[in-house]
Each structure stands twice: as structure tokens, then as C-alpha cells.
Amino acid sequence: MRRTTPNRLFYSLCILIIVTFFVLTINIYTGPFTEPGHENEITPGQNAAIDSPELRRRRDLSLKEAWLRKRELRNRDAPSRFDGIYVREAYRVSDNEIRFVYLENQDNNMNLRAEVASLGWQPVEYFCFNASCFDILFCSMATRFGSVRLPLNIPHEPFIHLTTETNDEFAVVPVTDVRLHPVQHHYQHTLGVCLQPIFFFTDWTVIMQFFESWIAQGATKFYFYKHSYTWQTKKVLDFYKDSLGDSLELIDWSDVPVHARDRGSYDRDPNSRVFRHAATAFMHDCMLRARSVVKFIANTDLDDLAVSSNLNISETLETVSKRHPNAAQFKVDWILSHQPQHWDSVNNPKDLNFDLQSVRVLEIDNIRWDYRVSKKMFHRPERVMHFDMHSVYRNEPSAEDKKQQYTTIEMFENPDLYFLHLRRFERHLLNPLPVEYNNNFNQSLLMKLNTKMLDQFNKRIEGTEFAESPLTPWSQEARQTMRDLEQCRREAFGSILDDQNQMCQQSSSGCEGMLTGGVPFIKTTMTWTNVAHKALFNTYVEQKKKFSIF
Numbered sequence: 275m276r277r278t279t280p281n282r283l284f285y286s287l288c289i290l291i292i293v294t295f296f297v298l299t300i301n302i303y304t305g306p307f308t309e310p311g312h313e314n315e316i317t318p319g320q321n322a323a324i325d326s327p328e329l330r331r332r333r334d335l336s337l338k339e340a341w342l343r344k345r346e347l348r349n350r351d352a353p354s355r356f357d358g359i360y361v362r363e364a365y366r367v368s369d370n371e372i373r374f375v376y377l378e379n380q381d382n383n384m385n386l387r388a389e390v391a392s393l394g395w396q397p398v399e400y401f402c403f404n405a406s407c408f409d410i411l412f413c414s415m416a417t418r419f420g421s422v423r424l425p426l427n428i429p430h431e432p433f434i435h436l437t438t439e440t441n442d443e444f445a446v447v448p449v450t451d452v453r454l455h456p457v458q459h460h461y462q463h464t465l466g467v468c469l470q471p472i473f474f475f476t477d478w479t480v481i482m483q484f485f486e487s488w489i490a491q492g493a494t495k496f497y498f499y500k501h502s503y504t505w506q507t508k509k510v511l512d513f514y515k516d517s518l519g520d521s522l523e524l525i526d527w528s529d530v531p532v533h534a535r536d537r538g539s540y541d542r543d544p545n546s547r548v549f550r551h552a553a554t555a556f557m558h559d560c561m562l563r564a565r566s567v568v569k570f571i572a573n574t575d576l577d578d579l580a581v582s583s584n585l586n587i588s589e590t591l592e593t594v595s596k597r598h599p600n601a602a603q604f605k606v607d608w609i610l611s612h613q614p615q616h617w618d619s620v621n622n623p624k625d626l627n628f629d630l631q632s633v634r635v636l637e638i639d640n641i642r643w644d645y646r647v648s649k650k651m652f653h654r655p656e657r658v659m660h661f662d663m664h665s666v667y668r669n670e671p672s673a674e675d676k677k678q679q680y681t682t683i684e685m686f687e688n689p690d691l692y693f694l695h696l697r698r699f700e701r702h703l704l705n706p707l708p709v710e711y712n713n714n715f716n717q718s719l720l721m722k723l724n725t726k727m728l729d730q731f732n733k734r735i736e737g738t739e740f741a742e743s744p745l746t747p748w749s750q751e752a753r754q755t756m757r758d759l760e761q762c763r764r765e766a767f768g769s770i771l772d773d774q775n776q777m778c779q780q781s782s783s784g785c786e787g788m789l790t791g792g793v794p795f796i797k798t799t800m801t802w803t804n805v806a807h808k809a810l811f812n813t814y815v816e817q818k819k820k821f822s823i824f
């Protein structure tokens with residue numbers, strides 16, 4: 275009988291422990307990542323499998339997965355990867371304040387500084403547009419409001435210098451003077467419209483409906499923001515610019531700058547974290563821009579049709595504001611409606627007839643709750659401070675009593691003024707079918723509006739080359755693009771959004787990759803400056819030219 279020496283026993287034990295350790299370790303690595311149904315394939319004791327190619331492959335895969343997960347978690351905890359601070363333009367809102375909108379990641383903690391005549395570099399105060407301090411859900415690139423205090427009586431300067439607390443260089447940002455006359459202000463326009471940036475935009479017919487419906491009811495000023503659009507859209511905009519002149523301001527509104535290598539990456543492209551091409555920033559930029567120029571501003575989208583019973587919205591607003599001299603905005607109904615589309619028969623501008631008589635208003639009980647209660651607003655630009663499409667978070671202090679804010683006037687269920695929401699995709703906004711229409715709605719008013727719009731439009735295009743210039747093909751591609759964009763409300767970077775999958779949706783960087791219509795889009799040139807840029811020029815390079823955004 276062979277005796278086992280203590281020494282041998284010791285070695286055997288060691289080997290057993292080591293083997294067990296490996297098997298267990300490998301199982302831990304493989305465990306969480308094996309596909310369902312394969313969990314029991316490798317168990318401790320099946321030593322033969324330790325070195326099999328299959329096992330090695332799995333081990334490598336699982337190590338890689340573990341590493342990727344770890345990186346993802348680390349990245350989630352370190353949002354400072356998005357450290358840009360993006361600025362466009364500033365506005366002199368009063369004798370002692372310059373205000374501007376900027377974008378930065380919600381937990382950025384770098385402060386801005388501004389150079390103020392006679393005071394030198396001063397910290398910039400900042401505000402969020404509501405208590406939560408971020409824009410929408412998981413879109414972490416948030417809108418901020420910078421405020422620079424000025425000593426009294428300094429004259430207007432057309433530029434301001436902005437930088438961060440750690441940067442040696444500064445950006446030169448244009449400043450528009452939007453101060454009201456201190457005694458009796460005269461507005462150049464009574465009614466104006468701020469239009470949400472058009473975005474991978476294909477439906478040029480609705481642009482004409484938009485302009486003609488507003489002009490027919492008294493609007494004389496348009497701030498039309500644009501991000502990306504088709505060549506047909508450009509033709510239409512060029513035509514209206516010719517026709518309307520200074521009444522139409524076309525404003526480029528681009529993505530924020532991104533390195534070509536990072537474009538379209540959820541982890542590295544800041545545009546993947548910006549909700550709908552910075553919709554919140556746009557609204558406030560437009561409202562600041564309209565100050566002192568326009569008395570009442572509608573903040574709206576192309577599929578919103580404003581209607582007033584006298585077909586004169588500016589007159590209606592003048593009348594109610596006489597009754598409410600302290601109002602900052604008038605809130606009106608926003609009614610979900612159907613407008614049948616006949617895109618295939620529209621080949622050139624002359625083919626358009628608006629067809630408002632075929633609009634049907636939905637029965638209120640049919641509409642999803644959030645869309646049933648949402649409203650739209652007409653603002654007095656110099657009286658509103660922070661707001662979104664449907665709500666107001668803060669108004670300016672009232673001139674009569676500085677302790678009070680200007681007020682919001684509700685004009686609900688008012689047949690004299692409302693918006694129809696002509697949404698093209700409404701299936702998810704309706705309760706179960708069949709769809710029912712509101713038959714009490716006054717259809718004849720829409721017919722009257724349609725006639726007015728058509729007369730006006732025919733006069734505008736009469737005898738122009740534009741009237742009959744072919745803008746085809748477009749309908750097929752437009753349908754596909756709109757369908758893809760609609761899907762982008764529910765999906766981001768290949769993930770269907772739900773309570774578990776919480777990602778930023780409707781970002782330009784997320785939606786662009788989902789477009790399958792093969793449409794080439796015209797994109798506006800870069801309009802944002804990153805104030806927190808890193809590389810520095812030598813001091814002998816002239817500062818002023820380097821960062822001017824124009």
C-alpha cells in the first residue's frame with residue numbers, strides 16, 4: 275500500500291484548490307452572460323472543459339462584456355464628458371441687464387464670466403427655466419439663462435465678451451438692443467409668430483398654409499427658425515422671403531459643434547442629449563429677439579392653425595389686453611383635429627388649395643388626457659421670462675407693482691380665439707376607435723378663412739415663375755421621413771423607450787440615423803460657439819477675430 279506523504283497531500287490539496295478556483299472564477303465570469311438555457315453547461319468538476327476553445331471564447335466574450343458594462347456605468351457617472359458650453363447671441367433687455375440663452379450639460383459646474391465696461395470681468399448669473407433645471411426627461415443638455423448686470427447708463431455695445439472661469443480666451447458674442455422706450459413704446463408689429471426650428475423637414479405645402487393663415491388674420495412678423503430641410507422647402511422659403519421682406523426673418527439654428535469622429539454617438543455626441551434641436555432654447559431666444567419689436571407673439575409649430583372668429587387675431591388680442599392691462603400671456607384651447615392630405619396631387623405651388631373645409635375637430639372624449647388639457651399661448655415678449663410650449667414658469671415683475679409678476683389670462687372654451695392642432699400622426703393620442711368628430715364645431719368659419727387665404731395666396735404667386743415651378747418628386751419621400759421621425763419619438767439609438775430604457779429621445783443625432791427616405795437635407799451652418807473650448811492660441815494671435823461667430 276502506498277502511503278500518501280503529508281507533502282503529497284499538501285500538493286494535491288493545493289492543486290484541487292487552484293482548479294476549483296479557476297472553475298468557479300470562470301463560472302462567475304460566464305454565469306451572468308450565458309444565454310438562457312445554457313446556464314448548466316459548465317459546472318465545477320467538469321475539468322476537461324477548462325481549456326476548451328469554446329470556453330476560452332466565452333471567457334473572452336464575457337470579460338469584454340463586463341468591461342463594456344463597467345465603462346458604461348462609469349460613463350453614466352461621469353457626465354462631464356459633455357463639457358461644452360454653447361452660446362449664440364445676447365440681448366440687452368434693460369438698462370442694467372444683458373440676457374442670453376445657452377446650453378450645457380445639466381450637471382456642468384463651470385461658471386461663465388463676462389467683461390463689463392468699467393467693471394472688468396464679472397461672474398455671469400444663471401437661471402434654469404423651471405425648478406427641475408433640466409429640459410426634458412433624459413436629455414441632459416439643458417437650457418440656461420445667463421444674466422449680466424450692467425452699471426446704469428452705459429451705452430449699448432453690439433458685442434459682449436464671454437469666457438469660463440478657467441479659460442484665458444474669450445468668445446465675442448453679438449448683443450441686440452431690445453429695450454423698450456421708457457415712456458411710450460411704439461411696437462413695429464402687433465402680431466408676430468415664433469416658429470419652432472424646422473427639422474429634417476419635407477412638407478413644403480404646410481409652410482404656405484402657415485404663412486397664409488397667419489397673414490390672413492393679421493400677423494406681420496415671422497421669426498422662422500431652421501435646422502434642416504429639403505430643396506423644395508428652400509424654394510418656398512426663398513419665395514416668401516422675397517414676398518415678405520423684413521417681415522420674415524429666417525434664422526439658422528444648427529446642431530452644437532461635434533467632432534466628426536463622435537457624430538451620432540450616444541456617449542460622445544452632445545447632440546444626442548439635446549431634446550428636439552434645443553426647442554426650449556429656441557423659444558426663449560425667439561421671445562428675447564421679439565422684445566420691443568412685436569406686441570403679441572405666438573410660439574408655435576407648423577401644424578398649429580390659429581383661428582379667431584373675426585379672422586383678425588391682432589384685433590382680438592388688442593381687445594382682450596385692454597381688459598387685462600397686466601397680462602403677460604393669453605392661454606387658449608389647442609384642439610386636436612384631422613386634416614386629410616392629398617400630397618400626391620400637389621406638384622407645384624399652384625396646385626395648393628389648403629382645403630380647410632375638410633378639417634374635422636375630434637370629439638373631446640376621444641382625445642388622450644394630456645392632449646385634451648394642453649393649451650397654447652400668445653405672449654407679450656417683454657413680460658414673460660421662463661415658459662415652455664404649454665406652461666409658464668415665471669413672468670417678469672409687473673411695472674405697477676414690482677412684487678407681483680405679470681399675469682396669465684385663461685381664455686378657455688372661447689369660440690373667439692383658439693388653435694387647431696392638425697397633427698399628422700395622432701393614432702397614439704386617441705382613445706380606442708371609432709374616432710368621433712365634434713359636429714357642433716363651426717365649419718363655416720374655416721371656409722371663410724380658406725377663401726381669404728386662397729385669394730391672398732393667388733395674388734402673391736400670380737405671374738411668378740414660382741407658381742408653376744415643379745417641386746416633385748416629394749410626397750413619397752416626405753411620407754417616409756415623417757414616419758421615421760414619428761418613430762424617433764419612441765425609439766433612440768436602437769432602443770425602444772420605456773420605463774427601463776430611459777434615454778434622450780428626439781435628438782437630431784438620434785433621429786438622423788433613422789431616416790430611410792433617402793432625402794438629401796440642406797443643413798444650416800454652425801451657429802453655436804463653445805465658450806468652454808480647450809486648445810488655446812498663443813497670445814500674439816489677435817483675440818477678437820478668432821472667436822467671432824460671424
Ligand SMILES: *[C@@H]1O[C@H](CO)[C@@H](O)[C@H](O)[C@H]1NC(C)=O
Pocket residue numbers: 404405406408409410411662
Ligand atoms: C420642467 O419642465 C419640464 C419640461 O417641460 C417638465 O417635464 C417638468 O415637469 C418641469 N418641472 C417642474 C418642476 O416644473
Ligand SMILES: *[C@@H]1O[C@H](CO)[C@@H](O)[C@H](O)[C@H]1NC(C)=O
Pocket residue numbers: 489490491492493585586588589
Ligand atoms: C385687423 O384689425 C386692424 C384694426 O383693428 C386692422 O388695422 C388690420 O388691417 C386688420 N387685419 C386684418 C388682416 O384684417
Ligand SMILES: *[C@@H]1O[C@H](CO)[C@@H](O)[C@H](O)[C@H]1NC(C)=O
Pocket residue numbers: 583716717718719722
Ligand atoms: C359660424 O361662423 C360664421 C362665419 O364666421 C358665422 O357667420 C356664424 O354666425 C357662425 N355660426 C354659429 C352657430 O356660431
